[in-house]
Amino acid sequence: MAKLLNLAMAAKMAGVSRKDVQTQIREGKLHTFEGMIRVNELIRVYPGAELTNKHEMLDFVARVKLDAVNKINEHSEERLLQQMVELKNCLGREQQKNMAFAQVIVGLKDRLVAMNAKCEKKDKAMLETMMTWLNSEMEQNAIK
Helix, strand or coil: CCCEECHHHHHHHHCCCHHHHHHHHHCCCCCCECCEEEHHHHHHHCCCCCCCCHHHHHHHHHHHHHHHHHHHHHHHHHHHHHHHHHHHHHHHHHHHHHHHHHHHHHHHHHHHHHHHHHCCHHHHHHHHHHHHHHHHHHHHCCCC
């Protein structure tokens, strides 16, 4: 994989100003890849580019990587905390909805019992079947 340099580092290695590098790019003499310059492309245009100071380059790359990792970790922790708060709030809203639905179901059961006490004999069998089903569903779903 070809090593890529930003404009500032390419200019530094070539011993020219960043403006000179930009001019070479604009004139089509120096080609870029996603805004970065390949080392071999820099050497093609600037044969005297200084590539001997590898320790300085390695230190620079290590600092950039470390900074990037630290930024990712900071943002990741902040984002995770934000997501946890959002999920906690969402859970609370859903728990409230579930409690409201459970109250509706209990109220429905009470009304069915009241209707069963007042209805005619022919309707009692149907209401009792419905109440049996409702009681079974409430037990399975831990609704009291």
